[in-house]
Amino acid sequence: ATHGTLNTQTETGKFYDVIGMTGAKFRGKNVILTSSNPFVFTGLEVDRVGPDHYVVYHGTITTCQLPNPKWEYRARKIDVTVGADAKIYPADFLLHNIPLFYFPYAEHSIDNLGRQTGFLLPNIGQSSQKGTIVGDAFYWAINPSADMTLGAEYFSQRGWAEHADFRAKPNDQSTIDFRYFGVSDRENQGGEEARLQAVTQLPWGVRAVADVDYLNSFIFREAFAESFTQAINSEVKSVAFLTKS
Numbered sequence: 378a379t380h381g382t383l384n385t386q387t388e389t390g391k392f393y394d395v396i397g398m399t400g401a402k403f404r405g406k407n408v409i410l411t412s413s414n415p416f417v418f419t420g421l422e423v424d425r426v427g428p429d430h431y432v433v434y435h436g437t438i439t440t441c442q443l444p445n446p447k448w449e450y451r452a453r454k455i456d457v458t459v460g461a462d463a464k465i466y467p468a469d470f471l472l473h474n475i476p477l478f479y480f481p482y483a484e485h486s487i488d489n490l491g492r493q494t495g496f497l498l499p500n501i502g503q504s505s506q507k508g509t510i511v512g513d514a515f516y517w518a519i520n521p522s523a524d525m526t527l528g529a530e531y532f533s534q535r536g537w538a539e540h541a542d543f544r545a546k547p548n549d550q551s552t553i554d555f556r557y558f559g560v561s562d563r564e565n566q567g568g569e570e571a572r573l574q575a576v577t578q579l580p581w582g583v584r585a586v587a588d589v590d591y592l593n594s595f596i597f598r599e600a601f602a603e604s605f606t607q608a609i610n611s612e613v614k615s616v617a618f619l620t621k622s
Contacts (some may be wrong), residue, residue, distance in 0.1 A: 378423070395423040395433070396443065398458050416463070416485065429459040433467065437486060447621045448472050450483065462486050462493070470498070481491075484618055490520040500530065506600075508534030522546050522613050536561045538601075551577035568597025576587055587617040 381392030396415050400588025418437030432454065437448035449471050456464040463485040470478040480501065486493040494517050502510040523545035530538045538560045544551040552575065559569030573589045592598060592613045602608035 382422075382423070388425070390425045392423045392425070393421065395420045395436070397431075397456065415609070417443055417446075418457065418463075419443070420455070431457040431459075434459060438465070450485065492524065494518045497526075497528075504532070507532035508536070512538070514540075518543075532560075532561075536563045536567065547577075551575075558601075560597065562597075563598070566596050566600040568592070568593075568594030570598065581621070583619055583621045585617075585619050589615040589617065591615075 378392035378396075379394040381395075382389055383390035396417070396419050397499040414451075416434055417440070418433055420433035420440040420485040423436075424432040424434075426432060433456075434454055436455055436582050437451045438455055439446040439448075441447045442450070445598070450465050450468045452465045452468040453473060454466055463482045466481065468480045468483045468614075469476050470480065470483075481548045482531060484493075495515070497514045497516055500510065500512040502516075504510060508596065510530055510532055512528060512530030515528050517525045517527070519525060523543070525544075526540075526542045528540050529543065530540075532538060540559075541555075541557040543553070544603070554574045555572070557569070557571045560567045562568075569591075570593075571591045573587060575587045577585050579585055590613050598610070599608050
């Protein structure tokens with residue numbers, strides 16, 4: 378800060394023209410992360426209302442390096458609780474200094490887990506095949522070993538699309554990955570595809586593996602595949618097996 382005041386007994390104070398960082402500590406030339414999600418903030422004024430509680434006025438927050446961050450939130454007020462979250466209101470989301478979204482209220486997680494349940498940033502785009510694309514998704518941090526994402530998109534020329542992703546690692550020898558994508562297409566090229574990949578170690582030294590791919594329409598894959606290689610692949614394979622060495 379350019380200047381400020383600090384009460385050493387109550388550990389409160391006010392600072393001006395601030396650049397700060399939370400979630401990291403400097404030891405000599407080394408930076409040690411104290412959070413899996415550190416961020417940098419700036420503010421014309423910053424009130425320290427407690428040991429781990431700051432209120433930033435007319436400032437920004439980002440996880441990118443300054444002075445030219447790739448993205449940032451710019452807000453009139455940011456309520457920061459170290460180890461928990463940053464409450465931002467109201468906020469403009471900027472990408473390469475270009476305003477993209479306005480949020481009356483937003484939260485940025487700065488907890489030690491680095492994962493938090495909530496809505497993701499909206500998805501807006503344009504496609505020659507799909508038209509205007511508008512969508513959003515909800516992320517659910519089920520527990521430290523599992524999470525899920527549920528979302529939907531609207532294609533102005535085609536219709537609605539839904540997608541889901543579930544990931545889990547129940548233990549150090551087991552993984553589960555399930556993905557679903559479907560489209561209700563107005564041009565009769567809709568369909569759905571679901572894929573499950575799982576592996577686990579059973580008792581008596583038995584290893585179980587499954588790679589199941591369900592596709593109900595090859596036309597659907599041709600119309601909505603994201604890559605050329607996938608679009609021309611006319612074969613769908615599913616396999617499951619047990620092995621014991």
